[in-house]
Amino acid sequence: MDETDRKLLSLLRRDARASLSELADALGVTRATVRARIDRMRARGEIEGFTVVTRGGDEAAPVRGLMMLAIEGAGAGRLTERLLGWPEVVAVHSTNGRWDLIVEIGTDTLAALDRVLAEIRAQPGVRSSETSLLLTTRRGAGGRP
Template structure:
């Protein structure tokens, strides 16, 4: 994944229904380039699908969590790239202390949340993680 792919994923996270033309204009590339990249990212499994997200207040089954991640060796950039490709990762932060990264995860339900959790824990370079579900926003 290069810079254009990452920017494209960020735009699609904001608006998964954005037109190819609008995405091309925002990325300063051709419409065909956007279409080819979306097809490649989908084929390679980076884009797992497109879905509708509703606000948490409207969806009692939605799951939000914070995941602290420890990375082994020199794998930080690879892990960051992989995490940025997950639509459920809404924010990613570097941090100091015992943990290398903190990921904010939003999933539609517990089944999807568990799938994301297993996927992150299985990533090459992730040595340890600790996850806390977010219950009530005050």
């Protein structure tokens, strides 16, 4: 990946719906070059897909938290797959250090968050947990939602 690819990715992170012409103008290359670079990055797996970020995303689930989990044995993969099917689970991250997984959760009320936390703690293999509420989110130009 060269500097042009990195700039292209940065532009796409800001606006994945930008036209090939807009991207080409910003990069000082042709539309064909932009299309070829996007296709190449998709083929190599550097771009996995595109997404929509809604303005009301935090409003739909205003109570948000990060739940850190310590897992017994080798059950992190199974638990990750199970949790990804829950509507309140935004994402599951594997990590190093004290915690094995970090679960992003979004609900409409504190009571709903409390219920989800209790249900996750009751899952087989969960040894311990710690949860932090997200109060404010700020995103950088290259940050993902």
